[in-house]
Amino acid sequence: MFFKMASSALLTFCLVASSQAAMTISGTRIIFPGNEKEVNVRTNNKGANPSLVQVWVDDGNANADVNSIKTPFMVTPPVYRVEPGKGQSVRVIYNGMALPQDRESVFWFNMLEVPPVMQNAEKVDRLELAFRTRIKIFYRPKSLSSSGVGEVDKIKWEMLGDNTGIRVTNPTPYYLSFDSADVQLGGKAVALNTEMVAPFSSKDFLLKNKGSVAGLTGVTFRLLNDFGSAYKGQLNFSNGKELVLQHKK
Structure with a gap:
C-alpha cells in the first residue's frame, strides 16, 4: 500500500530534492534487443544507510497505478533491500506481448527508493521523502541493426x-x-x-x-x-x- 501511495505523489519531491537520493541506476537508458528474452539492470546504493527499493515498468503514464499497469515487461525482483555501498541487479523480462517489428517502441523503467525508518524517529520532527528515478526502455526489434x-x-x-x-x-x-x-x-x-x-x-x-x-x-x-x-x-x-x-x- 505504501508503494502505491508514494508512487503517485513523488515527482515533485524528485525535482526539488533529487540530490539526496542514494540509489542510482547504471546507465541513462535501456536498450532491449528484440532477439533477447531479458536484460539486466544494475542499481546501486551510494548512500550511508540501507534502502528499500521497488522497480517496475510503465508505458509513459508516470501517475498510473503500479498494480494495474500492463506493459510487455516484468521486473524481478520487484522489491528488494540494498545495503549501503552495495548493488542489486534486476532482470527486465519480455513477456511476449505483441510489439511493432518495423520500429522501436519506448517504455519507462521506474525505481522507487524508500528511506529507512530511523531509530527514535517518533521523537523527532522530520520529513521523509520517497525518491523515484525513471529512465527510458527502447525495445529494438531484431530486424533493426543500427540506431538513431x-x-x-x-x-x-x-x-x-x-x-x-x-x-x-x-x-x-x-x-x-x-x-x-x-x-x-x-x-x-x-x-x-x-x-x-x-x-x-x-x-x-x-x-x-x-x-x-x-x-x-x-x-x-x-x-x-x-x-x-x-x-x-x-x-x-x-x-x-x-x-x-x-x-x-
Whole structure:
C-alpha cells in the first residue's frame, strides 16, 4: 500500500530534492534487443544507510497505478533491500506481448527508493521523502541493426513557414532523443525547445524565448546515443528553407 501511495505523489519531491537520493541506476537508458528474452539492470546504493527499493515498468503514464499497469515487461525482483555501498541487479523480462517489428517502441523503467525508518524517529520532527528515478526502455526489434545516431544523415530539418522554429522530420524506425539544439542568429547561438521525435514522425522545435529564426545561418544539435552520450552535429543553411548536415564531430 505504501508503494502505491508514494508512487503517485513523488515527482515533485524528485525535482526539488533529487540530490539526496542514494540509489542510482547504471546507465541513462535501456536498450532491449528484440532477439533477447531479458536484460539486466544494475542499481546501486551510494548512500550511508540501507534502502528499500521497488522497480517496475510503465508505458509513459508516470501517475498510473503500479498494480494495474500492463506493459510487455516484468521486473524481478520487484522489491528488494540494498545495503549501503552495495548493488542489486534486476532482470527486465519480455513477456511476449505483441510489439511493432518495423520500429522501436519506448517504455519507462521506474525505481522507487524508500528511506529507512530511523531509530527514535517518533521523537523527532522530520520529513521523509520517497525518491523515484525513471529512465527510458527502447525495445529494438531484431530486424533493426543500427540506431538513431546511425541514421542521423536521414533526418530532415526545415524552417517553419512562420519562422518561429525548425521542423524536425524523422523518417527512420528509431526514436531520436535530443539533448539540445541551437540556431545561429547574428553570430549567436539561440536555444530551441527540443523533444524526443518518434519513428516516422515530425516535431516542431520552437525558440525558447519565442521570436523568429529568420536569418539563421545554421543549427547545432546534440543527439543522445545508446550509451547516453551526445553525438554533436552541425547543419548549414542551404536553399532558403532546408538545412543540410554539413559535417560531424
